[in-house]
Amino acid sequence: MTKTPSPRRQQAERLGRLAEAKAAMMLRLKGYRITAQRWKSPAGEIDLIARRRSVVAFVEVKARADADDALASVGPQQRRRIVQAARHWLASNPDAVECDCRFDIVLVTPYQWPQHIANAFAEDDQ
DSSP states (O other): OOOOOOOEEEHHHHHHHHHHHHHHHHHHHOOEEEEEEEEEEEEEEEEEEEEETTEEEEEEEEEEESSSHHHHHHHHHHHHHHHHHHHHHHHOOGGGGEEEEEEEEHHHHHHHOOOOEEEEETTTHH
């Protein structure tokens, strides 16, 4: 028997999907190609994987009422999860080994253009 998510959880899911769509659109306009959305691995999920020339960006998308709150919500534990998931992706995509990899964050706040923070944290920042 499948449990139906609460209305609050359903609303959060819709907000997250909308934020990811806005972030993907903004990245495309900046010249990135979205190679994966909501990519799942045993270590966790990566919201977006984007590529532009020789750069592969593992992108965490955060939607909050305030950009500072959104940025603060990507803590050390979440960064570790993203790094581990990125390692899984790289292991299954050997053509990307030659690329420069980085970890970006896109902050989505109401009534503003999404804010892209390239190289928001490093693999060893956790």
